Amino acid sequence: MLARVGMPQGLLHYNYGILWERFFQELGLEVIKSGETTRATLDCGSALDEICLPAKVYYGHAAKLNNQVDYLFAPRVISVNKGQYTCPKIIGMPDMLRNNISGMPPVIDVNVNLRQSSRNLYEAVAAIGKIVGKGKVASLYAWYKAWQHRNQPISKYSGRVDGPQVALIGHPYLIYDRQISMNVIEKLRHMGINVVTPEMVNASEVAQASKTLGKKIFWSSSHHLAGAAIALLTAKRPVDGVIFMTCFACGPDALIGELISQRAQSINIPCMQLSIDEHTAEAGFITRLEAFTDMLTRRWPL
Structure with missing residues (x-):
């Protein structure tokens, strides 16, 4: 039976979800996604205070995956561009999940920090592979295969209407x-x-x-x-x-x-x-x- 990796469909999933999903599939794992946001997802996250709406929604998606997967993929994305940072709430998300969801599966929360060098990305990929029992070479090759699909568009909307x-x-x-x-x-x-x-x-x-x-x-x-x-x-x-x-x-x-x-x-x-x-x-x-x-x-x- 394939190991199951849960992917909450919130926050940076809209930017990099397709890439990470393909990466895990290339490693031979089954990806379980939380599905589209519903009112129940929103209500679940609204139990938390002092965080913004998207962070609450992400929490709701993560809670939905609890007890359904062997690993929860919630990387600590610190930076995706040289000299820049992501949102502090995104950086601290793995800690928030651990402190508020009981009985969670192992969380894949490796640091992704490209602020100074892109080398960290490959180190993160190898670290993720190690967590799920895969070697460094296999992990980097899976990332290479997944990278070919990085330019798939987020938006599915097309066509024009006669208006502003x-x-x-x-x-x-x-x-x-x-x-x-x-x-x-x-x-x-x-x-x-x-x-x-x-x-x-x-x-x-x-x-x-x-x-x-x-x-x-x-x-x-x-x-x-x-x-x-x-x-x-x-x-x-x-x-x-x-x-x-x-x-x-x-x-x-x-x-x-x-x-x-x-x-x-x-x-x-x-x-x-x-x-x-x-x-x-x-x-x-x-x-x-x-x-x-x-x-x-x-x-x-x-």
Whole structure:
């Protein structure tokens, strides 16, 4: 019987889940995913205090996998880019799980820290292989095979509608989680809006646009969001509006949201911030979207 590795479908799973899933499969393990976020997932995580909504959701996904797997994959992702960090709550997630979920299976919580060198990634891969009983060579080869699938897109949405184009700026674990985001992408498309997300912007364009910020951003995800937003605002054919989706009490987003709002205002492009938490009512959420999209539709085409 194959050993089973549980993968909570939250936080960085939306960025690297496909890669890690393929890695474990290449090692000969069975991957058990927690599934899409549900209201029950959200309610489970809401029992915790002093953490943001995405962290609560991740906790709910991890709790769902308890007693179903032989290992729980929750790496301590400290940095994914040179000179930058991830969110402190992501870094501390393995400890939070251990302290709040009783009877957990062994947690694969190796450090992934690329702040100074990418060499750490290969050390982490070898360490993960050792935990599940695989050799270093087999682990690195499995990673090589998995790496071939790293560019699979997060978004499955395609096609255009006859209407304004909006940059939906937000972390992947917010805008692509249909429960948390209240299926915002589909709602916007049904309102006649073309949606562009940060993952649809070329990495080189993001890097170039981020140079105009005037301040170095040390959070890798926030750096990407700001760079993507500015790239879309300053493109040859800029977007018609920006929606910045954030979760309540996210410190880095408070700074990035202000930077994006000021840049949009300076070039007369409408910008709206949507802040959500577990108490956000869908009726009010839809009302704000409708008001914003109605305004854009009346302005379009300029």
